Amino acid sequence: MTGSYDLIVIGAGPAGLAAAWRAAQRGLKVTLLERADHVGGLAASFEVGGVRVDQGSHRLDPGTPPAILHDLRALLGDDLQQRRRTSRIRVGDQWLALPLRADEVARRLPPSFLARVARDSAVSKFRREEADTYGGLVRNRVGPALYESIYGPLAEKQWGMPGDRISAEQARRQTDRLGTWRVAARALRRSRKRGTSATGGGYYYPRTGFGQLVEALADAAVTAGVEIRCEAEVDRVRVTEDEVEVSTQDGDVITGGLVFSTLPLPVLARIARPAPSLTSIESSARLRYRAMLLVYVVHQGGRWSPHDSHDIPDPRTPVLRISEPANYRNNPDDPVDRSVLCAEIPCSMTDDVWGLDDESLADLVDEALGLTGLPKLNRVHVESRRIGQSYPIYRVGYEQDLTDVDTWARMIRRVVTLGRQGLFVLENIDQALLLAYGAVDAIRDDGRFDRYAWTVARERFARSGYVDGLS
Ligand SMILES: Cc1cc2nc3c(=O)[nH]c(=O)nc-3n(C[C@H](O)[C@H](O)[C@H](O)COP(=O)(O)OP(=O)(O)OC[C@H]3O[C@@H](n4cnc5c(N)ncnc54)[C@H](O)[C@@H]3O)c2cc1C
Structure with missing residues (x-):
């Protein structure tokens, strides 16, 4: 396949699919290149033993922005079900419902542990809120008892390093999870009122698996005119004076006026021409x-x-x-x-x-x-x-490396990075979609990309405090 497009999107995960769909709806000629033999990225579903399964636990956040929810409802209809959580977490030798219920916490956990949690909560207003590391910040927010029994072990398992080597930024993006325990601890301290739940416990989920969302997005994109090509692994992105050439491993070269890349930033740094500076390459290699x-x-x-x-x-x-x-x-x-x-x-x-x-x-x-x-x-x-x-992985010090690479990526003419890997963020699908919409909305009618509008969209996103509370 060769040819010239207004927009070439790399990666058919939720971000790439949503961007391609929205751009085609605006009348742009769009092609979408995907390495895998199917669309959906991390949000795809597939079958095991006759049952549709996801790639780990996936739910659609109940706080999904109205514009995104509106579009997903229009695509899925009644298949987008509203569900109540029936999740649990192991604390000590007990299983507790998530979101936590103060009465259950009070009933099931050992009194000595509860006394420590209540004491930590009582002194929390005297603790310094800020800290440089995940361990420091979470200890300050939920107290040492909860940190040592839950957050410390969870962090070490999740990121493969102790909380004190993880940046505090990680904790700032987990406000939901932290909030759950804070509310529970406060509720415990004030009263042991029955039935108090820390946060709401609902979510959206499609009838045939989370992947139904991305399959619907792909269908809508194709209907709007997007050419989706699977098994097309991009291995070169070359920016010339007035267009971008994107090459795939099987030798195709596609040209376009603009490229949206959802590739991991370090991959883009490796395959982009002109290549970034040595400093950016070294920084990108440290992004893990x-x-x-x-x-x-x-x-x-x-x-x-x-x-x-x-x-x-x-x-x-x-x-x-x-x-x-x-x-x-x-x-x-x-x-x-x-x-x-x-x-x-x-x-x-x-x-x-x-x-x-x-x-x-x-x-x-x-x-x-x-x-x-x-x-x-x-x-x-x-x-x-x-x-x-x-x-x-937001290890301590990652911020400088990310700034180096992101500054380079923002300067590449005609190339815009987005999505979870492209921005190096722990975003959920609703946030991936929102930013993809923002990127398309920054394309001006003359086809040029409005960097200022895109910067504003990214800043708004960063300020909104994206969280991985649900996943
Ligand atoms: C365990 C787990 C649990 C999660 N739970 C939730 C949840 O509960 N709720 C929620 O909303 N989100 C959840 N997420 C996050 C969600 O999966 C992501 O936000 C979403 O998939 C990101 O979409 P994306 O398009 O940015 O990236 P991806 O889904 O990673 O898509 C990127 C695409 O690019 C393709 N690609 C890569 N390299 C190339 C190349 N060289 N050429 C062409 N294509 C390429 C990939 O194959 C992939 O299809 C979870 C993620 C994980 C891992």
């Missing part, structure tokens, strides 16, 4: 992503549990969360005689666990169930997926 192993186990004998997800801070197992996709939705087409579990194991691609075969991974899941008192599985099948770049 956490990898994730997803282990899918088919359980024979109906639903395995009544819950949608189980968070496991326990450091004795590498499993961070176990979800049961069929419990995220009400879909009469889901099989009744079996269910699938998805275990999330955050790791590094150099860890031993990354190389384990499926049966050994399933054994790790069994071990996690045993350690946390979860029901045994009647395993009839297991398969795994590996995500090399699941989320950015």
